[in-house]
Each structure stands twice: as structure tokens, then as C-alpha cells.
Ligand code: SF4
């Protein structure tokens with residue numbers, strides 16, 4: 001699949017924003033001492049707001065006819081993209097209510113803080129889940145059509161969110177919260193495990209072949225001619241191919257930047273390096289998302305001559 | 310009603326006539342235009358609703374060239390419709406035709422990702438999704454003579470390799486062809502239940518191979534014959 005840059009930015013940024021806001025709100029409402037500080041909460045909330053809104057705006061950039069984007073709320077019953085749009089919008093009043101309450105009344109856990117906070121945290125996770133299901137529900141792309149896809153999206157969103165949360169907390173208060181630090185380390189390990197399982201899983205051959213695609217299941221089939229002299233929409237969208245050894249190099253790079261380096265930086269327990277770790281993870285996840293697209297092979301490729309996907 | 314096409318892979322000669330007729334009709338039809346980018350330039354790119362690909366099946370001496378025209382299969386279980394967030398893509402209750410409402414589409418490409426058959430192409434100028442309409446603006450047009458109320462591709466095919474009809478009617482020409490010729494669906498394992506059906510090539514005797522022999526062998530054989538006598 002052709003990796004559209006706007007979609008990479010959207011899924012990584014909004015994923016990190018949703019992860020950040022969920023962990024922060026839960027930490028605050030369940031009484032984590034380092035999060036009972038309205039400057040920390042407002043900074044974290046502002047950052048999450050910026051990441052999520054920036055991501056959503058970026059996602060509209062890949063629409064070829066954005067003037068009809070408002071219609072995307074209309075097929076909630078069947079379409080994951082529609083559900084994502086609806087929940088993404090529903091999330092805002094809860095987030096803004098929660099932040100406004102902190103700004104006005106401080107960090108005390110009142111009924112209104114709980115209502116708005118738990119609502120925002122739940123909707124953040126639901127939206128992230130819907131985003132992942134857009135991909136996971138496509139039977140045409142074996143590498144996405146798996147429960148590993150939502151697990152990946154949610155684990156990596158929480159992971160990048162936890163690093164951002166630890167970074168914000170230490171940057172604002174000047175000292176490191178060991179609880180947030182431990183949570184971030186745990187989630188980095190979890191994210192790495194989930195990603196490695198995914199990479200192993202997509203390596204296994206399975207699914208449709210050129211034989212089932214053309215209906216000639218008892219003989220070999222070779223493409224002679226695609227029938228056009230230059231690439232069309234299908235070639236550009238689905239024909240995206242990267243050399244195998246470049247993919248391997250990028251995988252190694254991705255694991256290093258997104259997981260290993262941030263983990264090592266976390267081990268130093270230094271407040272300044274936490275910010276660097278969070279930034280590295282976001283960059284690493286951009287590579288991860290790029291690979292998620294580049295390694296996905298749509299079944300249309302079979303009609304264009306691939307023997308299997 | 311369940312309208313669709315039967316494509317005969319035995320007789321299709323791969324002339325691209327159906328694709329051209331389709332482009333001609335539909336560029337000024339209900340979903341038109343079907344625009345092209347750079348049509349006379351170096352790297353032309355445009356929206357087509359029908360594409361013909363050519364394959365070689367099996368190995369010599371049994372190999373056969375098969376031309377495979379593909380347009381929307383008007384699937385019974387069309388995920389391209391359910392994934393569409395705007396409601397632009399829909400499947401008609403009355404005849405099963407899958408269409409895109411050009412006034413609602415936002416060009417998100419998701420339906421083209423959900424289609425296994427490459428039947429949907431984004432219009433490079435309009436930014437909306439285009440796909441085969443089964444010539445809905447021909448087949449019901451009462452101003453056309455009755456025998457012309459057929460899709461443009463079916464009308465134009467010089468070898469009559471495309472047949473249009475109702476798959477729900479067991480006595481229709483398409484249903485009979487599917488029965489008699491063991492019609493096949495493409496990629497049935499994905500469960501889209503495509504309506505369009507493909508008739509496999511008939512089995513024909515293998516072409517005889519002429520074995521060449523060298524001059525030396527010919528002379529040797531001739532000499533042997535003379536000596537043996
Ligand atoms: S062939 Fe593709 S576009 Fe046509 S109905 Fe089936 S899934 Fe939809």
C-alpha cells in the first residue's frame with residue numbers, strides 16, 4: 001500500500017495524543033500524587049489537544065474531495081471510518097469540560113471532573129480502536145486483517161502517550177515521578193513485544209494467490225500484459241513495492257528508534273533525556289506506520305502479476 | 310433481480326473494445342466525466358471502469374493465453390459499500406447494482422481498498438470515486454430500442470464474450486451459460502460473492518509439436534535405411 005504521509009502523521013500524532021490524555025486523566029482521577037498539579041494537567045491536556053487536532057486536520061489532507069468530509073458522520077452503523085469520525089468529535093466536549101474544570105476549580109476530584117474525565121478517557125480509547133479497525137476490517141489486505149492491528153495501535157498509542165506524560169510531568173515540575181517512569185518503561189516493553197509479534201506474524205505466507213484470483217487453480221498462471229502503457233490508480237495505490245533488504249533495514253531502524261533507544265534513555269532516569277526519548281519514539285513510530293503501509297499487500301496485486309500476497 | 314455480466318474467457322480476444330466503449334459511454338453518463346490526466350503526454354493516467362489483463366495459463370505445450378476483462382462484479386456481499394463513511398457508495402435493493410453517488414463522495418479511497426477486484430478508481434480531476442454503473446443509464450432507458458438496452462461494453466464486444474442479464478432468473482441467458490459452462494467466480498475465498506461470472510476456456514486438443522532434426526541426423530537415417538535394404 002502506498003504510505004500517504006498525511007495518514008502516517010495522523011495516526012501517530014492522534015494515537016500519542018489519545019494515549020497521553022487517557023493515562024493522564026486516569027492517573028489524576030485515581031489519585032497519583034505527582035499528577036495532582038493543575039499546571040501539569042493543563043500542559044498535558046493542551047499537548048494532547050494539539051496532537052489530536054493536528055492529526056485529525058492532517059487526516060483530511062488525504063481526501064481528494066474534502067468538501068464532502070462532513071458527510072462522513074452518516075454511516076455510523078456500518079463504517080469504521082464513520083465511527084471514528086463520530087467518536088473523535090464526541091471526545092472534544094468531554095476533554096474541554098475536563099480541562100475547563102481543572103482550570104477553574106483546580107485538581108480536586110469532583111463529580112464533574114470524574115464525569116468529564118472518564119468520558120474523555122473512554123472516548124479517546126474508543127476512537128483509537130475505531131482508527132485501527134478501519135485497517136483491521138479489510139479482508140483484502142492480509143497484513144492488516146488481524147486482531148493484532150488494534151492491539152498494535154492501542155499499545156503503541158499508550159506507549160508514546162506514557163513517554164509524553166512522563167516528559168511533561170518532569171519538564172513542568174522539574175523532578176521525575178518514579179511511577180510514571182515505571183509505567184513508561186513497562187509500556188515501551190509491551191509495545192516492542194506487540195510489534196515484534198506482528199512482524200513475525202506477517203512473515204507467514206497465507207491467503208489468496210494468483211490462481212484463486214484468476215480462477216485457474218490447477219495450473220500455473222503468469223501475467224503477460226497489464227493492459228495499459230503507464231501506471232494507473234491501482235498501480236499507484238496498491239503497487240507500492242519496497243526492496244526486501246531496505247525493509248529489513250527500516251525494521252531494524254524502527255525497533256531501535258521507537259523502542260530500544262527510548263528504553264535506554266529511560267534507564268538513565270534523567271528528566272532532560274525523557275523529552276528526547278518521547279521525541280525519538282514519535283519519530284520511530286512514524287517509521288513504524290510507514291512500514292505498516294509499505295509492507296501491506298493488497299490482493300489487487302495478484303491481478304497485476306504477483307503470485308501471492 | 311440480480312443484474313450482472315457473464316464473461317467468456319474462451320472467446321475473448323483481448324481487443325479492449327469493451328473498455329473503450331465503456332469509457333466513451335460513461336464519460337458523459339450519470340457519473341461522468343471520466344477524466345484523464347496528461348492524456349497525450351508521457352505518463353497518461355485516467356479513470357477507467359473496465360480493464361483487460363492478459364495471462365498465460367499452464368506451461369507449453371498446454372499453455373493458453375487468457376484475456377480477462379474486469380469491471381465491478383456488483384458483489385452480493387459488497388464491503389466497498391459498508392466501509393463507505395459518507396453513504397456515497399450504495400447497492401440498489403431492486404437490481405443489486407452497486408453505485409457511487411458523485412455528490413456525496415469525499416474521495417477517501419477506503420472503498421477502493423475494500424474492493425478485491427480493483428474495480429474502483431479515483432477520478433484524478435474530480436477527486437471522487439468512479440466505478441462501473443452496469444450502464445444503469447442505458448439498460449432502463451426506454452428511449453433506446455429494446456435490443457440496445459444493454460451495457461455499452463456488451464453491445465460493442467465483437468466476439469460476444471460479454472453477456473448481460475438477471476442471475477436471479479434461472480432461465481436467463483446468463484444463468485444458462487453459468488450452468489452449461491461451469492461458470493466461476495474470482496477469488497471466492499474472500500466471501501464477497503461477486504455476481505459477475507467467468508466462463509473458463511474450453512478444453513482443446515494440444516497443438517502438435519514439430520520436432521526439428523539436424524542435417525547430420527537426417528543423412529544418417531537415410532544412409533541407415535539404404536544399408537538395411
Ligand atoms: S467488485 Fe469491488 S466495487 Fe464492485 S461490488 Fe464488488 S467489492 Fe464493490
Ligand code: SF4
Pocket residue numbers: 392393394395396397398409413414415416417418419420421437438
Ligand atoms: S471514496 Fe467516496 S465512495 Fe469511496 S468510501 Fe470514500 S466517500 Fe465512500
Ligand code: SF4
Pocket residue numbers: 327330331332334335358359380381440441442443444460461462463
Ligand atoms: S457495464 Fe457499462 S459501466 Fe460497466 S464495464 Fe460495461 S460499459 Fe462500463
